[in-house]
Amino acid sequence: MARPKKLAFLCRRAPLDGGNAAEILEAVLIAAAFDQEVHILFVDDGVYQLVDGQRPDPIGARGLEGGFAEFADLDIDHVWVERESLAARGLAGTKFAFDAAPVGRAEIAALLAGMDAVIGA
Amino acid sequence: MKFALFVTDSPHGGQASASAFAFASAALDRGHGIERVFFYCEGVHNANRLAAPPGGERSQVREWSRMAAERGVDLAVCINAGLRRGLREVNLAPGFRISGLGQFVEAAIAADRLVSFGG
Numbered sequence: 001m002a003r004p005k006k007l008a009f010l011c012r013r014a015p016l017d018g019g020n021a022a023e024i025l026e027a028v029l030i031a032a033a034f035d036q037e038v039h040i041l042f043v044d045d046g047v048y049q050l051v052d053g054q055r056p057d058p059i060g061a062r063g064l065e066g067g068f069a070e071f072a073d074l075d076i077d078h079v080w081v082e083r084e085s086l087a088a089r090g091l092a093g094t095k096f097a098f099d100a101a102p103v104g105r106a107e108i109a110a111l112l113a114g115m116d117a118v119i120g121a
Numbered sequence: 122m123k124f125a126l127f128v129t130d131s132p133h134g135g136q137a138s139a140s141a142f143a144f145a146s147a148a149l150d151r152g153h154g155i156e157r158v159f160f161y162c163e164g165v166h167n168a169n170r171l172a173a174p175p176g177g178e179r180s181q182v183r184e185w186s187r188m189a190a191e192r193g194v195d196l197a198v199c200i201n202a203g204l205r206r207g208l209r210e211v212n213l214a215p216g217f218r219i220s221g222l223g224q225f226v227e228a229a230i231a232a233d234r235l236v237s238f239g240g
Contacts, residue, residue: 002230005229005230005235007229007235010240012240013240018162018163020129020162020163020240023161023162023201023202024162024240026201026222027161027222027225030222030223030225030226031225031226031229034223034226034227034230036226036229036230116229116235117229117234117235117236117237118237119127119235119237119240120129120237120239120240121129121237121240
């Protein structure tokens, strides 16, 4: 079998901004299920997707915790959150629903340069 | 080179689907291959044959259909994203087919480059 592709999903939108966050998370899970090397980066307003304790059910939206819970089973262990985005939104030190690794903007550029594909979301 | 395209924006939601179409056309013109165009999230609106822009306006849906007919490009639409937005077999434009996310990953694996439009 060919080597797995390195696929980075760049999550830049707030969790309920258009409802795409849950769908992109689904794509992440499927890519991992196909044994690809999946990286997920939460940047810009995308960092809000990680905030713990969200209850979107009263407005009929789906939460993301169910997806995060599958990361371990699917060996998704490249989950990053941008330090600058957290700081700009006063979220440094917040409790997160998933323990993403904080990473600086410059490192993200280097990380993305090593990917086979970057999927904007 | 073989390209796979991932389209997540609707024809009228922004520039992304027109850019994806222009990219696919240019790639084919220069002798490259398009492994598949996969439509996801709001991108599924590209496949709705009920879309009827007034005369004089560009119909992105019809242009995709023409590309599929004339150049044999595989246009795959995610079934879950489609059903969520009222797209199903009955209103699927010619040249598109209903598919699943696995086919997005398959295309990403098979292609030399995956290019994402939207988001």
